[in-house]
Amino acid sequence: MKKTILLTVFVLNGLTTFAQSNDEKNIKLFYKKALTEAKCYSWLEYLSNDIGSRLSGSASAEEAVQYTKRQLETLGLDKVYLQDVMVPHWVRGEKETAFILDNKVKTVVPICALGASVATPKAGITAEIIEVQSIKELKELGDKVKGKIVFYNRPMNPENVATFISYSEAGDQRRSGAEEAAKLGAVGAIVRSLSLRLDDFPHTGNQSYGDLPKEQYIPAAAISTNGAELLSKSLKKNPGLKFFFKQSCETLPDVLSHNVIGELTGTVTPENIMVVGGHLDSWDLADGSHDDGAGVVQSMEVVRILKNLNYKPKNTIRVVLFMNEENGGKGGAKYEEVSKEKKENHIFALESDSGGFTPRGFTIEADDANLKKIQGYKDFFEPYLVNTFIKGHSGSDIEHLTSKTIVKAGLMPDSQRYFDYHHAANDKFDAIDKRELELGAATMTSLIYLIDQNGIVLPAAN
Amino acid sequence: MKKTILLTVFVLNGLTTFAQSNDEKNIKLFYKKALTEAKCYSWLEYLSNDIGSRLSGSASAEEAVQYTKRQLETLGLDKVYLQDVMVPHWVRGEKETAFILDNKVKTVVPICALGASVATPKAGITAEIIEVQSIKELKELGDKVKGKIVFYNRPMNPENVATFISYSEAGDQRRSGAEEAAKLGAVGAIVRSLSLRLDDFPHTGNQSYGDLPKEQYIPAAAISTNGAELLSKSLKKNPGLKFFFKQSCETLPDVLSHNVIGELTGTVTPENIMVVGGHLDSWDLADGSHDDGAGVVQSMEVVRILKNLNYKPKNTIRVVLFMNEENGGKGGAKYEEVSKEKKENHIFALESDSGGFTPRGFTIEADDANLKKIQGYKDFFEPYLVNTFIKGHSGSDIEHLTSKTIVKAGLMPDSQRYFDYHHAANDKFDAIDKRELELGAATMTSLIYLIDQNGIVLPAAN
Structure with missing residues (x-):
């Protein structure tokens, strides 16, 4: 019955005078x-509670690939397939330990190794620790950090209503803190967790040693915000205190993994492709329900809703569940590589990778006309x-897409609570x-529909 | 230093050309x-975790009165005082019990007595139970409900994005369900909890027997949504099953309580009063952090922010923490009564009583010009x-305010999660x-400031 109603509506779509009202009804x-x-x-319940964390290269990441593929296959799409991609395989190993050693008093603090970090020596590292607020401040210290652990403690700025701005402003400490400290002869890097809340969760995330030779790599870990506050306070009282940490993470050989792709083939211009997606991999500390289980199931829901309503898209609508956003971005890169080989024409891409919170709008990467x-x-x-x-920035997975005419967008959910959970053990x-979660899926479906119906503004031919 | 900057800005306020930019800076x-x-x-942490639930007439409600008064006294306001008000004193008594009795199989279901309900007989009530979706359906059943328990099971409509609409559409079952069932000779009323989620929390809330004589009162309770689903399913299989429930709630004599009031006296037109408030009382099943601890502390924060910035309001800004919103509305009524006696002129009132979630806007009760x-x-x-x-509706406490010229507004937070917690044991x-929570307080401060600066549109003199 509902199908029939919708079909009638779509038949009317050709009539411009009725277009707006039909769009309203369909939305x-x-x-x-x-x-x-x-x-x-x-x-998401299955992905989170039955499969669990999905770090690239893990057995559970592969389980998630198979599960989402099977689920897409139940939807009656025109195509469902996997796309091979080699991904990094970093493993955390044993749970990390750390303590402040202040005049023989040990105070345990919660830490977790940062992605791509090397291990400490088996016995751990004990060294003096020196607090800085920025890489600039580190560089000014120069030789003084030699043989010491560097402690980056610049908090995320609470004043920005858009918390992603604060994340991006504070992110260099995590991403490049170890590399820069290593260049000056430091023996380890401890980074304040990127969270706006004071609590006991350390937040992991990727870091890179840049072009450093391997023998210069130093272990890097995040410390909980409460731990960072305590360490900072203790250092003010006793700048000579020592810090101990021990972690056994390592990078194993790359592993074959997959992007999961499903497709509703276009009925008018099938050669024009619209992508909707999120990333299947998550960090290993929790099941990654917000980052990015939410984006994965919302993207699947977009094609499910359209298919169930028997919607016949003008353009090809492709749901892409990307692998390895968190620590390599190999899935996004591979998708673009294959797309280029096949000379595919992408007109639009929408990513959901900012949590499953109430949708507030979209960040749009487009020229002024679009x-x-x-x-x-x-x-x-x-x-x-x-x-x-x-x-604004659309999404990390679709940032690889570089077709000349592509318009990109990111779902923008309410961001106040996102960094309470991001990359931490409570992202469950x-x-x-x-x-x-459902409102986000509906919001994404609506934008995909409007762009499928109305197209994008093509650049004037030169 | 900051004070100086703000004062400079306010000096400039007289210059219309700079007005907008100053308002932007101040906000x-x-x-x-x-x-x-x-x-x-x-x-809020103290109010919730140290004081706890604050049902009118309880010792903890009085503790909350004294605590918030003391806190307001630390802010350096021009006045802080209590306003006496007699409030109902309903107590829940022992934890309620209920089960479905289906061919001698007992299945326990979570219930809680509704506010102002009478107790069951000490041994409880066992009777057949008949499901209806509405009071209209009940009335059509007529005599058939005699001697039975009536089970109202119309769920909140999930389709409304504004969940308060769904609450209001389903609310008659809780508010008047028992009264209407009693009129037809039913022996009890069980109402599906007003929540959009399927879970095991029964949600209390007030109900009224209207004009019924006391001897006709029947006990009324809410059942969790999961319990309601189970009961409904069981009834479909066996319409003759029985239901047992037992509760020992009672209404004690009225108690003296208080509204808590603090004031920043106006510097230009002190006779014009602007109210900002929430309600101090909560239901008894939890500490009422969202309903309405949040509104209380946000309202206090409004005057704290203004006072700390040394803001000199044109009009009198009054923070009012109302008592007894949940089961009587006596605090709001008393406030208006006293205000009328004193011939006070209220120009604006703002209430926060929709939870401490991300602020999305305001619902405004005003004529078109305002x-x-x-x-x-x-x-x-x-x-x-x-x-x-x-x-839209502003707030239950300020709905008593009826000055001819008053403009009213309610803070409108994101409403998706509100009814997951509302009146239930998880509102913690x-x-x-x-x-x-803080963003809500800032949003309220900004509106209070704008209206203080710019006034309201007065009705044309006739």
């Missing part, structure tokens, strides 16, 4: 379907309290609200 | 203060992602996010 239907009969929440065109859809989203359509299924 | 400062040095979260005027402030709020300024401090 209303997408939200209704998402809030009443979506599968994204139960998919930005304006998408902003012109704002009224459609107002009934659903989706209000923010701004220029119980941190997900079913309705917030 | 930015309110958000900064809220996100970096607010006290609302630690106040609605338009407030909507004209939207641009000020856009940097903080506060986008929704719509006509750990469900509060510090930043979301």
